[in-house]
Amino acid sequence: MRVFISSVRRGLAAERDYLPDLIRAIGHEPSRFEDFGARNATSRGACLEGVNQAEVYVLLLGPHYGDEMEDSGVSATAEEFNVAQQRGIPILVFKKAGVDHEPAQEDFIRRLGNYQQGRFWAEFTDEKALGVAVATALRNLSVPPAPLTYLPLSQPVEAVWRRDRDSLDDRSLYAPVLEVHALPTSVGPLRPVSQLSELAQRLAVRGREMGFFGQADALTIDHDSTTAWALRRNDRQGGGRFNDRQNDPYSGLAVGRDGGAMIFQALPTDVMGALIDQADLEQRISVLLRILAPHLPVTEHVALAAALDPIDRVAEGDPSLVGNRTSGHMAAHGGDKAARAEPVDQVARASLTDGLSAVAEELAVRLLQALRATTTSRGPWS
Structure with missing residues (x-):
């Protein structure tokens, strides 16, 4: 496997120099910034390309965060981590024990969220302890993940839909909205209200890092007594020609105390x-x-749900034709309705990383079934 080693060098030089030989010794190919040498690319571009070519991403967390890039506002290591997340490759996280983290690094560690509960997170004291932890984690990658199995709910789980939240709903919206929910299946301790303001800020940072929000987008970052959210409001009006494709920016992330x-x-x-x-x-x-992955409920099992809302302007067809059609059929659903895939079962949280595509397929099929159950044809427009 090709293994990319990502970290700030300052404070971790011994570990960065020790790992490549160990990774080669156990039969894998290491990759890191120091190995790229002279090439016709910026060092930043070379590192990100290294992540794009890797099969495994190893993140080392030391005392320092690194310099922030002027355009992205995050460090090179954080950019590399974001690329690895977007690609969905295995991420192994190792945090050095007994060091004081500068504030930006503390914030980055907090944003890693639920990786701390995963099987690929460990602490180390020196390069030799790190080597043992990395070798063990790479061996464990060959262990099959928990199979994705749908189980009956042990108790009812209800999704609070976007349209039922005044702070998140926008009835002036011209476009239908796709929403996805991850819900705890058992009752646990509530997050303190005092943490919701910081959580809302982390949601905004996460959205920008992953390209969900634009770096220059104006966001509503707020909370109430139960929920924190970061929201990109709708700022355009409907109408236009048939061939005007409008990629509505309305989008948001929300996490509740539960x-x-x-x-x-x-x-x-x-x-x-x-x-x-x-x-x-x-x-x-x-x-x-x-x-949404870093903000999944920490319960052992998770219930998933999704909705298309509203559906009065949704039809089945080739999405690439939006903005390139001059005729078609309008769907009629009889009023202000939504198509919903309700939370009806649960899956092991540990199985979601490798089972994400299967979960997405299941939710997509159920949404289409719900849409078809309400759809009639209004006839052609041309």
Whole structure:
């Protein structure tokens, strides 16, 4: 396997120099900034390309965060981590014990979220202890992950939908919205209200890092007594020509005190509305779940749900035709309705990383079934 080693060198030089030989000795190919040498690319571009070519990403956390890039506002290590997350490759995290972290590094460690509960997180004291931990983690990668199995709910689980949250709903919205929920299946301790303000800020940072929000987007970052959120408001009006594709920026992330998490994003539309098919829905749900991953409930099992809301301007078809069509059929659903895949079962949280595509497929199929159950044809527009 090709293994990319990511960290700030300052404070971790001995560890960075020790790991490559060990990784080669156990049959893998290491990759790090120091090995790139002279090449026709910026050092930043070379590192990100190294992550793109890697099969495993190893993140070392020492006392320092590193210099922030002027355009992204995050360090090179954080950028590399974001790329690894977006690709969905295994991420192994190792934190040096007994060191004082500068404030930016403390914040980065907090943003790693639930990786601390995963099987690929460990602490180390020196390069030899790190070598043992890395070798063990690489061997464990060959152990099959927990299989994705759908189990009956042990107790009812309810999703609080976006339209039922005044702070997140926007009835002036011209486009239908896809929303995905990850819900705890057992009752646990509530997050303190005092932490919600900081959580809202982390949601905004996470959204920008993953490209869910633009770096220059104006966001609503707020909370109430139960939920923290970061929201990109709708700022355009409907209308236009058939071939005007409008990628509505309305999107948001929200996490509740009980651990329930939600992410939503408006679908691209033209004057006739949005077109969806199963492949497009699967891809969109996969991306949303990957962005939501650090904020999943910490319960052993998680219930998942999704919705398209509203559906009065949604039809099945090739999404690439949105903005490129001059005729079609409008779907009629009879009023202000939503298509919902309710939380009806649960899956092991540990199985979600490798089972994400299968979960996205299941939710996409159920959403299409719900949409078809309400759809009639209004006839052609041309």
